[in-house]
Amino acid sequence: MEAKQLAVTGSSTPQSPVYRALLRAGPSLRALQQVHGHIVVSGSHRSRALLTKLITLACEAGSIFYTRRLFLSVPKPDSFLFNSLIKASSKFGFPQHTVFFYHRMLGFRIAPSSYTFTSVIKSCADISALRLGRCVHSHVLVCGYGSDSFVQAALVTFYSKSSDLGAARKLFDKMPDRSVVAWNSMISGYEQNGFSREAIEVFNQMRELGVEPDSTTFVSVLAACSQLGALGLGCSVHHNVINNGLHVNVALGTSLIIMYARCGNVSIAREIFDSMNERNVIAWTAMISGYATNGYGSQAVELFCQMRAHGPVPNTVTFVAVLAACAHAGLVHEGRETYANMRQEYGLVPGVEHHVCMVDMLGRAGLLTEAYQLIKELGPEEATPAVWTAMLGACKMHKNFDLGVIVAEHLLEVEPENPGHYVMLSNIYALAGRMDRVEMVRNMMMGRSLRKKVGYSTIEVNQKTYLFSMGDKSHPETNEVYQYLDELMSQCREAGYAPVPESVMHEVEEEEREYALRYHSEKLAIAFGLLKTKDGMAIRIVKNLRMCEDCHEAIKFMSVVTKREIIVRDKLRFHHFKDGSCSCMDYW
């Protein structure tokens, strides 16, 4: 008994005073450096256990350079030290350093373990280092860890995050037993890369095989529903969450808020928000952003006020949401105040996205000079194409020919490969009646073999989403849809609808004219929805581009003659059409 006591009081054992001092210091740089001093003074600096603990704590404290200095002071680092370092640097967000330590480890001819690989692969995933990750993958195989399920799951995540979904799926399919985490990786991988349908497919496959989904699974599946604007499916997933008796944590709650908001149902989103017992910045920001994209500017600002009063501290993302809300709702005064507040009260520096919101907001309100002034005051690296594009939109909206041309020419110079700029410039020339210039811009675009982005719209009916694009006649009920739409449009005309002249770029697209296309994709999707759903049910459409003025006008009339609420989510925001008017108040 006494001998044992003696044995553990040595300076390098876990129970030693110095070791306990280290644990007490925790991940705090100052405290660690003090203990480090004690270690040196007490002569125990040769103890590996102490140094290893000190090094990993330094890493956790966020000081990677101190960590590296300490590491370099260790004469012969062993595999325990390397694994601890690799794990810590990977976990605490220093992926490049993880790779550095990994290379060092190999240099010392120390064999990595499956634990080493999971951390290294995670770091490769964090920086989307595809080439490097592939090398590590081969190394995994050479070292005989190819069938370790943790390593495999990490590799699935790595390939997903590096956007090589093919490789991720191939690995995933070959996994003999897939844990929930592996399923989650695959589902999230698809969702994060915009493959919502595939994400949902894998989710269904998972359930067919009887694997219990967890809250992480639902977070990703709900995100996929959000992308699709698939409210029916989203609701059924929500029911799943409830039926599985899962605890709705912050991430899951936030995911539900986003799903309902991105499907155009803000009031349920708000109910979820109110029902959550833990709400962090992300949850608040998601709710504010939900109000913003749906055009509920004052509710967004109101919620932001509550947040400032008794919520978490807003960050730069929160401010983007609030400013976007102001821009979409024409709340110029509130927007200006918020923009100033950001710096003065919170010490946050406005970035590109905030400037885009401000230019957009001022521009929409017709304050073109002020918007342009704001751009001119930006530094060269701050005046990004996104900011100029917002300016260009404002010029077109207010038919400011002279400024529009200047802005567009700048954009064509810095982004000659973006077809959107040509379309916009051509439209501006058309508005000014400069048809010669319209032709010139069109030829320029053709000369650079750029094509306008194809527009498409989706609609969910009975938990299935259908895609429509202009001129696409692949749908089995195309004829019925067109026939019904013709009828509907004549009813609209009787009710007073007058077509808004097509955007000129459409007129000049010969290829498109050949198809004798009558309707943009949103009209097709709406017609299909009206045919397929019961009277009185709201119609929800998601469009990948912005709606044109003519469609916007036509849908107002559709909402009257069909007595339906029609909700369109376009690239930027929502339009809720009801009884002949739109929630955007034609301010978009």
Add this chain to the structure above:
DNA sequence: CTAGGGTTAG
């Protein structure tokens, strides 16, 4: 002398 992994929300 020693511990431990891969997945999720704005």
